[in-house]
Amino acid sequence: MHIPQGMAYALLAEVPPIVGLYMAFFPTLIYVLFGTSPHISMGTFAVVCLMAGKVVLQHAHHPDLLNVTNATLTTPPPPLGEGEYTPIQVVSVVCLVVGLFQMAMWVLRLGAVSTLLSEPLVSGFTTAASFHVLASQLKDLFGVRIRKLSGNYKVIYTVIEVVKNLPYLNWAAFTISAIACLVIALNNELLKPWVSKRSKIPVPIELIAIVTGTLVSRFWGLKEQFGVALVGHIPTGLPVPSVPPLELMPAVALDAGTITVVSYTISMSMALIFAAKEKYEVDANQELLALGSSNVFASFFGCAPFCASLSRSYIQYQAGSKTPLTTVISALLVLSVLLWLGPFFTLLPRCVLAAIIVVSLKGMFVQVKELGKFWKLSKLDALVWIVTFVITCFVSIDIGLGAGLLASVGSLFCRSQAPYTCLLGRVADTDLYLDCKRYRAAEEIPGIKIFHYCGGLNFASKNLFRATLFRKVGYMKPTAGEERRDEDNNVTKADYEWDPTIHTRVKCVIIDATALSYVDAPGIKTLVAVQRELAASHITVLLAGANGPMLEMIARYNSLEADRLQLDVFPTVHDAVVYHRIMSKKAEVAVTVDA
Structure with a gap:
């Protein structure tokens, strides 16, 4: 799953798909040395990649490198001007700053900072972020081209742009997307439960989808005959390490701080789930060191901030993972793709990757049901969920997270007043x-x-x-005069x-x-x-x-x-x-x- 999800989620970060494979190799090797959870699968995660992609859109300048739809460049891109940065440079400096923040938190023993994000806040935030992810993939699902959008209300403007361009729908890309979504969804809903009762190893449907899509594109000439957008050039070998543009650090610090809290909270939540099941302890501060050192190291290889993946972690656990050796073996398999198999996926249709992303969002979409649970348990918790979801979904991710934090603090104050x-x-x-x-x-x-x-x-x-x-x-x-009483017959007003x-x-x-x-x-x-x-x-x-x-x-x-x-x-x-x-x-x- 590292291969298809890595390539797909890298597109959310507005960088070439190969970056997703780098994230499944470089930072995971460092995490093995310092991490305390042997069960979580580290690498790309949709929400974190989307947040990093927002920063890339704000600070990257090269139009050809931003628009990875045309990644099959036949000539080298023109040189960047002074003060201009490529998407990989921007995402690498974000990764560096996130790593430095996490290591600073480790030094200050701030492992408990994840408790600032309550369950209603995390649920509302990730549910709303999934709509951002869905909106970002609509253009590839329908095979249309839309202008790059940034700033607030991005989900609304993206949907409007896609609807405007529906007359130019690429029917080949739309058909491939529909078939891929249907096959992956049927596997997840029907075949996967049946196989799980008979084998610990699930059907690698995502990998099958990208291999099949690549072969169909190769033999049917999808780009030449139908104009289907492809992934494009995927380099072989390992990237040459380079220092991220340090002068860009102040500009990305605020967004990196948000990514730091979100990525650490999600990773710790997953680690604690498996620690409770297997009855071992996870050191919250040690996890900060593991995540921080991994991100700092990975930033020199053009990686985006990495995080634990919910779906991959559950599959890895169900497959019988017991030690960090599982992560090492996974990284070696990704290395084989980086060294030899990468060019095979050059002709992979982008709509297949979009289908993989959209189907994988189901788990976050169904979190909408949790609103009913929160409403029954506590109206204040439900209000935190609604505020976080609405502002994150319809305004922006960072403003939504800030609003959710304020709503959580406000709910605590309200409880203290009652x-x-x-x-x-x-x-x-x-x-x-x-x-x-x-x-x-x-x-x-x-x-x-x-x-x-x-x-x-x-x-x-x-x-x-x-x-x-x-x-x-x-x-x-x-x-x-008039009195108001509560259920215990106490005068309230x-x-x-x-x-x-x-x-x-x-x-x-x-x-x-x-x-x-x-x-x-x-x-x-x-x-x-x-x-x-x-x-x-x-x-x-x-x-x-x-x-x-x-x-x-x-x-x-x-x-x-x-x-x-x-x-x-x-x-x-x-x-x-x-x-x-x-x-x-x-x-x-x-x-x-x-x-």
Whole structure:
């Protein structure tokens, strides 16, 4: 699969097909030395190649080399002017910058950066990117020529251009595309499942397709008789290493940063999937070193940034891959093509490669179904998916990824502004305290309000914490008028006023901090303010279940601030309840003695 997919995906990067074979050889040998996953198949990947191709279109200048449809040049192309670069030069400097970014992340121990890309974001992003890939192949599927497009709204403009040129449809190319798509799809849907039950080695349908397409083109003269675009000249041997144009690095740095995050996240996701199945560990930071060193090395041979392939990795795993030796053998087979068999594919119709790309996108297209799952689980996750998909698909890849990141951060902020809070009641004859609204056996203790807060208490949530606590314990009551309540019958929207008679009903407020994950200095200041306001109404405030880091933060705060937090702290809610009862009885006895 390295051969057909490498040649096909190289076209997405706007470079000759031979570059895809280079990517299956040079970087993979370095990855074997440093990588920690023996199961993933490294090389070309549609989304990453498409993102690299966007940079090529922006910075490459040679028209003949950009338009690889006419790759069969009979005369050498004219020399480049000063400040002009070929597509291979541009893609190699992108590969270099991506590698340097990944190695810098390894030095800084930033392996956890992949967690910034949530599952809804990755799903929406890759699904939308698949539409970019499909749009880029329409011209070859229909055998039409369209002008080069760049900038935003590329999918929309590409479809418009293809529709405009449909009167000039090349029926031979369209027929070959339809047959190739049909055969590959039938193999994947019908023959492949049947073969997988009887053999670990799948039918190499993509390789069969390009060999058959090449033979048909050779004996039927598809270019001469029907004007079908061919792959063109494929050089033999290995490329001479050369230094990428370093002066172009600042211009491609922003796009390279996006490619860095996407390629690392996809590769790590695949590595973790197989690590979980085979029960071994994958070092996230070591993977950064492996990817970075591989990309830096490959950049000197005109390669694009490489990444793990979902389809090839699954096939490699199902075939019984156990060690990195599988990757070495695969690279040696690709080397045989580079040294001897490359010219055989010179007459390969480009529409066959386009068909291979389009059919391989099925897995990403069906990810649209995941939107329904996200919608049922969390409306915020579904919103992240929709924002990422719409902007990536209809605007541009890099803007869509940025919008997805902002949407993910926004969803986290929204969740922090809607924490789970409740009043706890005691289950009779036990020391269990549960949500009174959810458990009928839990009954509130007269005179005691136990406030349970789940989340972080920080600068962003301090005001929400204070207002919610006062509403729950009854210190603030809704004024007469329209109220809105949630499924737990809690008031969610109303105008509130202070209740000066609260001390007649509530004697103690216990803050259950067992689910309070984090507190910062503004959060502690809020606790100080809450305690003072309740103490002014003769209400005792106790803290229960605070974890070690929270207690340490309180101690540090008290050592630095004159306005100290002075709360009695108890390991459990029950201990706080018992303590309050004991102190209340002592106070009653003292009052009786005085009387």
